[in-house]
Amino acid sequence: MRKSLPLPLDPSLSGKALTPEGLAYRSARYRCLNPRNISFFNYGARGIQFKFSSFAEFMEAVGPKPDPSYMLDRIDNEGHYEKGNVRWVPRSINMLNSRVRKDKLTSSLRGVGWHGKGWVARFQDQWIGTFPTEEAASKAYWERRNEYEKTVLGMVRN
Numbered sequence: 001m002r003k004s005l006p007l008p009l010d011p012s013l014s015g016k017a018l019t020p021e022g023l024a025y026r027s028a029r030y031r032c033l034n035p036r037n038i039s040f041f042n043y044g045a046r047g048i049q050f051k052f053s054s055f056a057e058f059m060e061a062v063g064p065k066p067d068p069s070y071m072l073d074r075i076d077n078e079g080h081y082e083k084g085n086v087r088w089v090p091r092s093i094n095m096l097n098s099r100v101r102k103d104k105l106t107s108s109l110r111g112v113g114w115h116g117k118g119w120v121a122r123f124q125d126q127w128i129g130t131f132p133t134e135e136a137a138s139k140a141y142w143e144r145r146n147e148y149e150k151t152v153l154g155m156v157r158n
Helices: 020-033 055-062 091-096 134-153
Strands: 070-074 086-090 112-115 118-123 126-131
Touching: 020 055, 020 070, 055 086, 070 091, 086 091, 086 134, 091 134, 112 134, 118 134, 126 134
Parallel strands: none
Antiparallel strands: 070 086, 112 118, 118 126
16 A cells, blocks of 8 residues: 655644544645645646645635535636635535546536437436537536536536
């Protein structure tokens, strides 16, 4: 098992390292900065940066974790850990914000894939429909996703 390289300690984390917020802060920081971290390939190696200079700055951006079931999420999955791109969300929302698979059965558009005679839009386990174009399927996917996020979180994606 690989051991993570030690990173310099953040003095503002003192006494808070084992809180849920402290653990999320440290985990995100290590994924981006430590090449020996098991998740570095999916974060730091892809260019994802951890742009918070202190735990205090991180807490100012995200606030306290609202519920134990919530997870730290980057709104733009290709963006950095930085103010305006991080939030606490339920696991169901976090799982929606993952990279798109790249194989011949999927489109480069999230929630869209080719199925037999048309482009299919799916959201979670729901079949939304079959569409003549990738763009139409993508539009249906985002409409369903925004409806879900509005219902679950009371938020609307820009």
